[in-house]
Amino acid sequence: MSLRIQAVCIDSTDPRVPAAFWEAALGWRRTYEEADEIVLEPPAGSPEDGVSPDLLFLKVPEAKGPKNRLHFDLRPENRDAEVARLEGLGAKQVSVGQGPDVTWVVMADPDGNEFCVLRALRPDEMPG
Structure with missing residues (x-):
C-alpha cells in the first residue's frame, strides 16, 4: 500500500496560539502561514524531515x-526536565483521570489540547 499520513490537523479559534507553542516545543519550522492556516x-534535513507528518493548525469558529x-505521546530524554521546559512555554499539567501511579505526565498546550510526556526509555528499551 502506498498510503502515508501527510498531516495531523489541529483545530483552533486562533491557530497562532497552538502553532507557536508546538513550534517552540518541537523545534519545528513554519513552512506556511495564512490567517486561518499554519x-x-x-x-x-533532520531524520524526521519528509517522514513525520506535518502539523496543520486550522482556524475554526468553535x-x-x-x-x-x-x-x-512525547518521549523525552528526561521527563521531569521536559515537563518543566514545556510549562515554561505555556503548557499546564492536567488531570484526565490518570491516577497517581502512572509513569507519564498529562499536559495541555496553551489552547487546551492534551498530550502526554512519557518516561524516558531505559537502556534495554533503546533501539539497535
Whole structure:
C-alpha cells in the first residue's frame, strides 16, 4: 500500500496560539502561514524531515470541547526536565483521570489540547 499520513490537523479559534507553542516545543519550522492556516514541518534535513507528518493548525469558529479524541505521546530524554521546559512555554499539567501511579505526565498546550510526556526509555528499551 502506498498510503502515508501527510498531516495531523489541529483545530483552533486562533491557530497562532497552538502553532507557536508546538513550534517552540518541537523545534519545528513554519513552512506556511495564512490567517486561518499554519503548517509546521520538522527541521530541514533532520531524520524526521519528509517522514513525520506535518502539523496543520486550522482556524475554526468553535472552542475546544472536552477531552481530545487524539493526542500526542512525547518521549523525552528526561521527563521531569521536559515537563518543566514545556510549562515554561505555556503548557499546564492536567488531570484526565490518570491516577497517581502512572509513569507519564498529562499536559495541555496553551489552547487546551492534551498530550502526554512519557518516561524516558531505559537502556534495554533503546533501539539497535
